[in-house]
Amino acid sequence: MKKATWFLGTIGAALIASGAPMTIKAANIGPGESTTSNLTTAGKGFELTADGQTAEANSVAQFEITPGTLSLKAVPNLRFKPGKVADLIKADTPLALAGGDVASNNQGYDGNPEKLIQVIDYRGTNAGWTLTAKLGDFSGAATLKAASLTLTGAVAADNYAADLGEGNFATEASAILDPTNGYGAGATKATVNDAKLVLKKDSKAVAGDYQAQIVWTLAATPGATSPSDDGNSDSGSDTQG
Numbered sequence: 698m699k700k701a702t703w704f705l706g707t708i709g710a711a712l713i714a715s716g717a718p719m720t721i722k723a724a725n726i727g728p729g730e731s732t733t734s735n736l737t738t739a740g741k742g743f744e745l746t747a748d749g750q751t752a753e754a755n756s757v758a759q760f761e762i763t764p765g766t767l768s769l770k771a772v773p774n775l776r777f778k779p780g781k782v783a784d785l786i787k788a789d790t791p792l793a794l795a796g797g798d799v800a801s802n803n804q805g806y807d808g809n810p811e812k813l814i815q816v817i818d819y820r821g822t823n824a825g826w827t828l829t830a831k832l833g834d835f836s837g838a839a840t841l842k843a844a845s846l847t848l849t850g851a852v853a854a855d856n857y858a859a860d861l862g863e864g865n866f867a868t869e870a871s872a873i874l875d876p877t878n879g880y881g882a883g884a885t886k887a888t889v890n891d892a893k894l895v896l897k898k899d900s901k902a903v904a905g906d907y908q909a910q911i912v913w914t915l916a917a918t919p920g921a922t923s924p925s926d927d928g929n930s931d932s933g934s935d936t937q938g
Contacts, residue, residue, distance in 0.1 A: 834909060
């Protein structure tokens with residue numbers, strides 16, 4: 698310690714003699730770096746003993762970012778235009794997407810008529826997630842099965858640049874939105890622009906109103922889709938929940 702003090706004094710004397718300013722600072726700055734630092738207690742601090750000297754000390758700025766949750770905020774109801782018994786008896790029958798909402802009938806109680814899908818991820822992990830959908834059988838005057846149901850639509854997101862998954866979710870659950878690890882944080886909104894439903898041929902088709910439930914499942918599991926850009930999608934839309 699005496700040797701170190703002497704060395705500092707020698708350098709200081711040389712600098713003072715040369716007229717150059719000298720900065721005085723601890724050999725180990727700040728709490729946790731030196732058990733003898735006079736920054737840890739009230740005291741004289743660093744004393745300037747000559748003109749041209751300066752003093753330097755370090756302190757710490759600190760804060761915490763608290764996490765939120767991963768949540769499914771909105772799923773769409775899908776209303777289709779009418780089909781015909783004459784067509785359904787002969788072959789698989791496509792039905793076009795129509796405007797308007799569905800009759801609730803205790804089926805679409807979570808759905809919205811704006812055809813909006815929204816997921817919020819404020820966990821702060823950037824771990825990705827997966828949203829899947831699965832269509833059930835249509836029930837009414839009888840039971841009708843779908844051969845396929847696919848969606849197309851635009852996505853506006855804070856950290857996910859991709860389109861809606863176009864997989865067939867009539868026969869099995871299919872990913873609709875699936876940002877991989879590193880993507881999907883913040884708000885992700887998608888609007889269904891079109892939906893294509895194809896009913897299976899039924900030689901015993903019965904006229905009437907039919908509904909099927911779509912089960913949407915959000916899982917905290919990284920998806921398979923990596924955006925083509927840097928992941929900072931900005932469509933100009935308000936994506937906040």
